[in-house]
Amino acid sequence: MKTMLTDAHCHPFDLYSCFPQAEDERESLRVIAAASACGLDEFAYNEELAKKSATKNLAPLLSCFAVHPQLPAVKTLDGEPLTNDEINNYLETLNNLAAAGRLAAIGECGFDLFNVSFKETEAVQDRIFIAHLETALRHDLPVILHVRRAIHKIFANKKILSKCRAVVFHSWPGTFDEGMSILRHRVNAFFSFGNTIRNGHKQAMLCCSKFPAERLLTETDAPFQPLRGQNFSGWTDLPHIIEKASSLRNVPANELETQIENNFKNIFNSFQSAIPVSI
Numbered sequence: 001m002k003t004m005l006t007d008a009h010c011h012p013f014d015l016y017s018c019f020p021q022a023e024d025e026r027e028s029l030r031v032i033a034a035a036s037a038c039g040l041d042e043f044a045y046n047e048e049l050a051k052k053s054a055t056k057n058l059a060p061l062l063s064c065f066a067v068h069p070q071l072p073a074v075k076t077l078d079g080e081p082l083t084n085d086e087i088n089n090y091l092e093t094l095n096n097l098a099a100a101g102r103l104a105a106i107g108e109c110g111f112d113l114f115n116v117s118f119k120e121t122e123a124v125q126d127r128i129f130i131a132h133l134e135t136a137l138r139h140d141l142p143v144i145l146h147v148r149r150a151i152h153k154i155f156a157n158k159k160i161l162s163k164c165r166a167v168v169f170h171s172w173p174g175t176f177d178e179g180m181s182i183l184r185h186r187v188n189a190f191f192s193f194g195n196t197i198r199n200g201h202k203q204a205m206l207c208c209s210k211f212p213a214e215r216l217l218t219e220t221d222a223p224f225q226p227l228r229g230q231n232f233s234g235w236t237d238l239p240h241i242i243e244k245a246s247s248l249r250n251v252p253a254n255e256l257e258t259q260i261e262n263n264f265k266n267i268f269n270s271f272q273s274a275i276p277v278s279i
């Protein structure tokens, strides 16, 4: 059977707003995609796409949900950060969706300590992160992580992470040694790469060239990680990302594509269609 392209991390709801034909493109390229959502509108949109793909036997779209680690620092419509009650509501929704079998993974969650305002919410991010991992463990779901200026937080949480069925590092932000150390701590880690390797990001290129092949994934983070000079990333980037990764590793592109498809399918072993339950 022909290999399929796989996208370990994307945002179809946001991609739609800059490129309305995106879903047609995904269908024609036959991209299996793990779609992240941090809002209920976004989740509902992704779930509709997932149902349509399942009914029409198209490339599966996998629905994921999590509280994005930037969210506690972002001012909501009333000009205030999320209250504790609002965060608890999100976490309850996450647990309900997981319990109802409506999630393929929990993501993207993690840590963002990129600037002062994000750093101010570190304690809240800690609480949300642990709650996500507990839900992941309770329902045996993989997690997709966003980690910015926060690799130390991964090492601080290595024990609980090692219990997760799979931990996907979206747009792997660390060094090669950090990645290998995470694996040595028995975390079932996967390292995902997107357009950063085409944009000449040296550390990402080195990691992509040296990590064990069975630990690699590809992603678009669409629409948020464009090739330099483009306005947004999308699914047509994937064959070029595979091409770039295979040249970095000096292996044939089709061989790498098959390996990455197998890695992806081992993580997301359930491609079940969503069960319609009200949120």
Ligand SMILES: [Zn+2]
Binding pocket: 009, 010, 011, 036, 108, 221, 224
């Ligand atoms: Zn993202």
